[in-house]
Amino acid sequence: GAVVSQHPSWVICKSGTSVKIECRSLDFQATTMFWYRQFPKQSLMLMATSNEGSKATYEQGVEKDKFLINHASLTLSTLTVTSAHPEDSSFYICSARLAGVVYFGPGTRLTVT
Amino acid sequence: GENVEQHPSTLSVQEGDSAVIKCTYSDSASNYFPWYKQELGKRPQLIIDIRSNVGEKKDQRIAVTLNKTAKHFSLHITETQPEDSAVYFCAASKETGYALNFGKGTSLLVTP
Numbered sequence: 270g271a272v273v274s275q276h277p278s279w280v281i282c283k284s285g286t287s288v289k290i291e292c293r294s295l296d297f298q299a300t301t302m303f304w305y306r307q308f309p310k311q312s313l314m315l316m317a318t319s320n321e322g323s324k325a326t327y328e329q330g331v332e333k334d335k336f337l338i339n340h341a342s343l344t345l346s347t348l349t350v351t352s353a354h355p356e357d358s359s360f361y362i363c364s365a366r367l368a369g370v371v372y373f374g375p376g377t378r379l380t381v382t
Numbered sequence: 383g384e385n386v387e388q389h390p391s392t393l394s395v396q397e398g399d400s401a402v403i404k405c406t407y408s409d410s411a412s413n414y415f416p417w418y419k420q421e422l423g424k425r426p427q428l429i430i431d432i433r434s435n436v437g438e439k440k441d442q443r444i445a446v447t448l449n450k451t452a453k454h455f456s457l458h459i460t461e462t463q464p465e466d467s468a469v470y471f472c473a474a475s476k477e478t479g480y481a482l483n484f485g486k487g488t489s490l491l492v493t494p
Contacts, residue, residue, distance in 0.1 A: 312471060312484045312486045313482070318481055360423075369433075370417065370428065373426050376425055378423075
């Protein structure tokens with residue numbers, strides 16, 4: 270099946286710094302990618318829809334100035350967590366759709382100290 | 383927007399028994415209903431999906447049923463095995479270009 274990768278798989282950063290997470294579709298082009306956040310023992314919550322060549326669409330309650338999304342090519346979307354706080358610590362997962370099926374990246378575990 | 387409810391939140395069955403997880407959705411425009419299995423710390427893996435033009439779909443020990451009128455769909459796992467233990471999520475969406483809306487998940491434990 271289609272492969273979606275994420276980098277890094279885990280990252281630890283200090284409070285107040287920024288961290289960038291990459292999501293790549295390895296063997297297909299994705300005009301739309303989706304970013305989810307998952308807290309321990311909870312469901313996946315949609316943060317934003319990333320559209321190639323245009324602005325991302327953010328879900329209600331997600332700060333667009335804090336979670337910067339860039340979808341500069343058909344195979345890469347990036348999520349930058351700016352001025353990270355400990356409460357931003359979570360599992361961030363991206364996904365992309367191919368032929369009607371949604372494929373998920375392996376996730377990025379972010380820990381903010 | 384779409385609201386997906388999932389029950390039960392936890393389910394414990396003995397090996398060999400069947401497990402059933404139920405979901406309801408609110409948006410009648412939703413037409414794609416996948417089920418994902420997620421093991422701790424890993425990505426969700428698609429196990430089966432169904433589209434609104436089909437009422438039932440089966441893949442070996444796994445089956446999904448859909449009732450569009452009632453806006454609910456269910457996952458059925460027969461002859462459960464310990465390796466089926468994981469968290470299962472249902473989801474709903476419209477087709478291409480729309481995000482998945484997930485249920486809260488069901489933690490399934492299959493005891494030998």
